Amino acid sequence: MKNAALSLILLFSIPLFASNKAEGTINVKSVNVTAPFKMPAIKYPDFAKCKRLSITDFGAVRGDKGKTTQAIAKAIEEANKQGGGVVVIPEGEWLTGAVHLKSNVNLHLNKGAVLLFSENPKDYLPAVHSSWEGLECYNYSPLIYAYQCKNIAITGQGEIRAKMDVWKIWSKRPSGHMNSLKRLYYMAYENVPVAQRMMVNGSANFRPQFIQINRCENVLLDGFKIRNSPFWTVHLYLSKDIVMRNLDIYAHGHNNDGLDPEMSQNVLVENVVFDQGDDAIAVKSGRAPEGWRTQTPSKNIVIRNCTMKNGHQLLAVGTEISGGVENVFVNNCHTTDSVKMFNIVFIKTNERMGGYVNNIYVSNVSGGKMDYGVLGIETDVLYQWKDLVPTIEKRLTPIKNIYLDNVKASSAKFVSRILGNKELPVENVSLKNVSVGTMSGNQKNIQENVINFSTGK
Structure with a gap:
């Protein structure tokens, strides 16, 4: 019995010793983010x-x-x-x-x-x-x-x-x-x-x-270059x-988003150069039943002091959005005047996604030539899925509390285009000091199914 007890003590002491050694070797730091x-x-x-x-x-x-x-x-x-x-x-x-x-x-x-x-x-x-x-x-x-x-x-x-x-x-x-x-x-x-x-x-x-980075915590990506990618470049899942x-990220192939935080939380992105064949940053949270089951929103994401040399959007939210997205802050990010994008900010979903979008803040951002506008919100974006499969379960996406302050593009068709869903309008969109240098369209702000839209200085 004495030998058996000693064996148990030795057996259970091994993982405890390994754990203490790991904690003593690695210093876990923290950064406070405003x-x-x-x-x-x-x-x-x-x-x-x-x-x-x-x-x-x-x-x-x-x-x-x-x-x-x-x-x-x-x-x-x-x-x-x-x-x-x-x-x-x-x-x-x-x-x-x-x-x-x-x-x-x-x-x-x-x-x-x-x-x-x-x-x-x-x-x-x-x-x-x-x-x-x-x-x-x-x-x-x-x-x-x-x-x-x-x-x-x-x-x-x-x-x-x-x-x-x-x-x-x-x-x-x-x-x-x-x-x-x-x-x-x-x-x-x-x-x-x-x-x-x-x-x-x-x-x-x-x-x-x-x-x-799949189901991980305490992660640092710092200093290196990325060249080319088969698919999404950095996927935080x-x-x-x-x-x-x-x-310094360069990837110009098909679906080459620069960064895709998906159902991930407490993220700081700073001083990164994005040169992409698709969206520079696309915040996601699962497609349909995946996001509904997991119920883990992408949340508390701060992106600051970044440069976008190319890409479809500076910031995209969606279309995979079924777990929800909230608390995203983009500050002091810029492109050069020669850069051509679709929109600076594009929020996209469809009747199959559900989820939600809440609290998106974008400030002190400048973009070059936009094919469309500074802000786009669309609720019927299906891409290749439109004819591939039917809608099995209809769930609309509540979108509210979108704030842009001091955001400009050198040229665009419009400042904003918001195409909300008739059954569930977009709510609370504020544009302060948002401008386009040369506007090629006839309408500055295009709206369908929006409640509480405001502009001003």
Whole structure:
């Protein structure tokens, strides 16, 4: 009995010791953020006191994809076992497959380092728990993937780059892709377990995100460059306490949003350069039944001091919005006069989404040439889904409390166009000091189904 008791004591002391070691190695910092709403301090990890582990010490060889992929995985495993560590990518170009982060690990890119990600889809198998356009599924691994992690970071002055050969072909969305997307839509409504929603087959062609932070907390993304992406570039999914700063993002492929916070909370984005083929920032919260079941809004998101060199919208909200979006503050963000976008702010939903939009604040923002306007709100945006599948369950999206102050575009068709739903009008839209330098349309503010719209100085 005495030996048995001693064995139990030793058994249960192991995880406690590991936990204490992790807490002592990593310093969790917090940043206080000023916003027009109550904003909690955002926690993020500091790895200054952690051991640095170079991937070359684990067998990485430049030009050898297999050895480098294995070396990165081994270094991450060791850093995690130590309770905290910095996995260093040295100067030079390193070809790799998928990188899976673990808790208490900082992936650090030295100046002059390029982590080049393979274009071979097989390098992103086995499939992982992910999502595609707001629907959960098992899909090819994102190029950098973190799942249920705490205290993680990607830092440094280096670069991550995606080879695009195959992803460019997949972006054309052949018939097999659309059929798989339809099948996934029905599985979501039928509440089929996510583990059974396998989207890796011969024809689905669901491109992976570049970076997906999935169900994680205490995250830092700081300093590095991103070049190219198969799909959404940085996807924050069901995660909280995230600081994203000093990044330089360029991705001009199909669906290349720069940042997609989806059902994520307590997020600070600052001093980031976005150069995108789609929306610079698109705040989302799940598609239809996914967002309704999860009931986790995207909330408390502050975006400040960013530059948008290209993109469809500076800020988009939706269309995947079923979990709700509230408390978003964009401040002191700008484009150059030569930049051409659709709108500065675009809020989009449809009769299938439900969810809600509440408390969107945009101030001290300037944009270049807008194809449409400074502010757009539309409640019947379906894109490829319009003829792909029917409306199974109708749920409208309440949209209210939208505030723009000191926002201008060099040229546009109109200042605002709000196309609300007749059954559920948009409420409380305030435009103060919002202007267009050269307006090509005949109507400054276009409105359908709006309650309490105001403009002024």
